Amino acid sequence: MSRLSARxxxxxxxTGAAAAFALAAAGAANAGxxxxxxxxxxxxxxxxxxxxSFQVRGDGWATADGAKFKVVRxxxxxxxxxxxxxxxxxxxxxxxxxxPGPGYYSLCATNTGTRNTLxxxxxxxxxxx
Numbered sequence: 001m002s003r004l005s006a007r008x009x010x011x012x013x014x015t016g017a018a019a020a021f022a023l024a025a026a027g028a029a030n031a032g033x034x035x036x037x038x039x040x041x042x043x044x045x046x047x048x049x050x051x052x053s054f055q056v057r058g059d060g061w062a063t064a065d066g067a068k069f070k071v072v073r074x075x076x077x078x079x080x081x082x083x084x085x086x087x088x089x090x091x092x093x094x095x096x097x098x099x100p101g102p103g104y105y106s107l108c109a110t111n112t113g114t115r116n117t118l119x120x121x122x123x124x125x126x127x128x129x
Contacts, residue, residue, distance in 0.1 A: 033048075
């Protein structure tokens with residue numbers, strides 16, 4: 001193999017390795033599927049827990065009289081609605097200065113009303129949004 005073809009081959013290999021590392025890092029994005037559930041009064045549904053390194057977004061929807069939503073990090077509540085709402089969205093980002101820190105996050109909806117409601121919750125983290 002000539003010196004030129006050896007250099008080209010090593011350049012191709014290095015580029016391929018860099019691309020593989022970039023794709024592996026992109027795999028760190030977490031976006032759990034939406035979770036929907038009918039809630040009787042007093043019932044709660046939570047999204048699956050996702051790990052966030054630097055940002056998290058929660059989205060929730062509820063029919064009828066709405067639901068009370070809360071963001072949970074490592075088992076503790078970091079944000080919530082003061083009362084029932086039909087739509088909820090929150091972004092906690094390091095860039096905004098409101099990210100509580102790395103950890104496992106989930107979004108929960110609780111029916112605090114007197115009628116049944118259908119609630120949908122989703123949590124997305126890091127590069128997932």
